[in-house]
Amino acid sequence: MAISFVLEGKFHTTTELLSIPQEELPEWLYEVQNFVQKWVNNDAFFEQQTSGSTGTPKTIRLTKKQMEASAQATIKALNIPQKASALLCINPAYIGGKMMIVRAMLGEWNLELVAPTSNPVNDCTLKHYDFAAFVPMQMKQLATSKSGLAFLHRIDCAIIGGAPVDSSLLQQLQQSSCICYSTYGMTETVSHVALKQLNGAEKSDFFKVIGNNEVKCDERDCLRVRGAVTNNEWIQTNDVIEVVQGGFKWIGRSDFVVNSGGVKIQIEETEQILSKLLALSTSDELMLWKAPDQTLGEVLIAIVNSKTLMTKVMDMEQTLKEKLPKYHFPRRWYISKNFYKTDSGKLDRKKTYESVNAE
Incomplete structure (x- = not known):
């Protein structure tokens, strides 16, 4: 069984998704189609704009091997089954959205594709999701309404990335049965390299490193990371951390320090x-x-x-x-x-x- 893409409640094969005329697609769905086309064509690399986590924003090239290593690390860490049902409602133009597609293709999932709006609930048609990805703005909409909380009960596990989870959202998530994780990563690390469980019995204050990634501090206490996702090269960040066994505590960005x-x-x-x-x-x-x-x-x-x-x-x-x-x-x-x-x-x-x- 191969991946199925779910659009407005209808299941589509990869071939069917790629056959939809581009002029009929909204921009976000064209991003999905374009990426999937490059993936099945076995393009040598994928160009992606960075956000500036490691310096000035720039365009970098990622290989299929790096992306597969990242996807497998997440699937293993969260124990997501083959042929799972999942939800993509974050922007597929960014690395987080693209990696949801890669995970789905490797895991032969049913991946529902929904426009990346602040509140995607009304566009979601599946009764149950093993896995989903959100940005904090979306999760706040869900966690602060009855309909949103009811929707979260349909999801077993969710990751929240793109920006930090604030204390108010963290508190709101405690009433949800959906196990939520904050992610740490960036484009240069092909999405996240560490996860922090935000609710449930194993809630933690620390990020746990996933896959074969390793982290350490430089002389400024800023995180360095390497693994298969970085082609085993050290990536230097501006994120101040405190290393603990098996992971780290994120303190903040070094350029977000005031010397008064x-x-x-x-x-x-x-x-x-x-x-x-x-x-x-x-x-x-x-x-x-x-x-x-x-x-x-x-x-x-x-x-x-x-x-x-x-x-x-x-x-x-x-x-x-x-x-x-x-x-x-x-x-x-x-x-x-x-x-x-x-x-x-x-x-x-x-x-x-x-x-x-x-x-």
């Missing part, structure tokens, strides 16, 4: 603490970044999405300062209703700060 008068403040770590203290429900309410300062070199700044939240911060200022590490309370505060995002759904902190600073 010699005090180094990790932006993402401080943002998580503040969000928890303020009992925020989404990651679109508070954002931290850095700004130049004549005296301290750099200072930590904060942007909130409403006057109500700003008032709450001012009322709690003394408590927040006491709970945060010394010098970690942002020195400047701004209000903005627009938190800019990158194409992959990550916060564009620099652009958001520049927009409020220009006002």
